[in-house]
Amino acid sequence: MPDGAAAFVHGDALSSARVDAFLEVVPPRDRETRPESLARAERQRRRWATQVVVADELARRACAERGLKPPEEVRPAQVLAVAEEDVADLGSIVAAVLAHSPAARVLLAELEGEQHVSESAVRDYYDRNRDRFLTHDALRRGVDPFGGPFSGPFDEDGSSSDFLPYADVHEGIAHELRRAAGRRAFFAWLDHARTKVVYADGHEHPGDPSHPDHEHRH
Template identity: 30%
Template sequence: MRRDVPAREAEIAALVGERVMTVAEVDHRLRLLRSGPLAARLPAPGTAEGRNLRRWLVQVMVAEILAGQEAARLGLPSEPSEPSEPFGSTTLAPPIEPSASPVRSGRPAPPRVAEDTARAVLTLAGALRTGGVAAAVLATAPAARAVCRALTAESTPSEEDARDYYRRNLDRFTTPETRWVRPFGPVRRGEMTGPLEDAVFAAREGETVGPVGGPGGPWTLVVERIEAARREPYEAVRALVRAELAEREGERAFARWLDARQAGCVRLTPGHEHPADPAQPDAGHRH
């Protein structure tokens, strides 16, 4: 990004084409972020990390503006059915409630390709594919998603690529054996430990086991029902796999487009550089 800045730069955070993004706008978004539910996890103001948080938020805001400009230029339809809240105004995921039982949280879920492709979610995998700024904007800005779709409107994954993805990710389309255990509910291997898991998965359907030692125990358990492991055949998930591959290619295309557009028409004032810019004084990675 070019660093030549206009006059009155003290009031300007960035120039995005003809659009002036003011310091006041950045301050407002930062206040939203610091007053939100994740405030306690953010670096303290006045520290190098706190200043880099501000720099990173500026990059997200710039990307939102660029996406909005491109969507308007292309005449892309909006997404009125989807609420659009700018990054930093709300939490992106609900908190995880602790469980009182010895069954571990985060049990594997059945295939979720349809759900994953139906809504935009900020995930670590998405950030690793596209970079954190692009992933954040795609998760929160309908204009960015519209541009993303437009960039790959004429591109579709091949049948060979879809089948290869299915073969390499069979775990995503496999539901492991599930045992319905009273009083825990549905349990899969790896969600219990030691003697409890051994007893539950050695039992027959309808059998009572215990007392068995374990956290908060001993426990007497009833294996009420056993559901065998199953795998979705390729034909049943083919359309969903192709849709996900198309979405991922769109994300990568959007990230490339965003990099090029930022380099061509964005000017940042001092203090609002990218956190990874080695020329800024708080850069944490140097050679």
């Protein structure tokens, strides 16, 4: 590994300066006071940041291969906010990648647009998640969406006045399922793309058990 490289990305050296630049706009996650604890936290923060920068580089290459042109990147004074919900759903690395990398966001949108959601999948989601489609009045009355009592029998299309009509929520369900499928495709792409990345010492994945400080958290 040449001096100044954080990793080899498909045979090309990725400069540790890009990791340093990212670290400058990301506040530390830990508030350690003991020197040894602070040093360990900073080592892990660098490994975490390397993963974000590597994913950004991989996304740039994937966009180039697909003929996609991400918007010009403007380096922020502080890293874009990452929603707690995204951290919980995606993990801190992928959530930070999508907040930091225009290329990753463009690629995710492209992958999401490629997903096909069948009518049967939308209907199945509606039928299995009745609790999400109760009307405000039904919620106020404490209607049990899976066991009644309902204000009337189901119609032939499965509707009831206790529930939002299927036609009204169809597009929202399809969008949600397409978004989830796009995220799964993004995860699959990233897992595959990272298989040929080689990391310099001190830049490994923070959960890599080959180094003594390893940990895995969100």
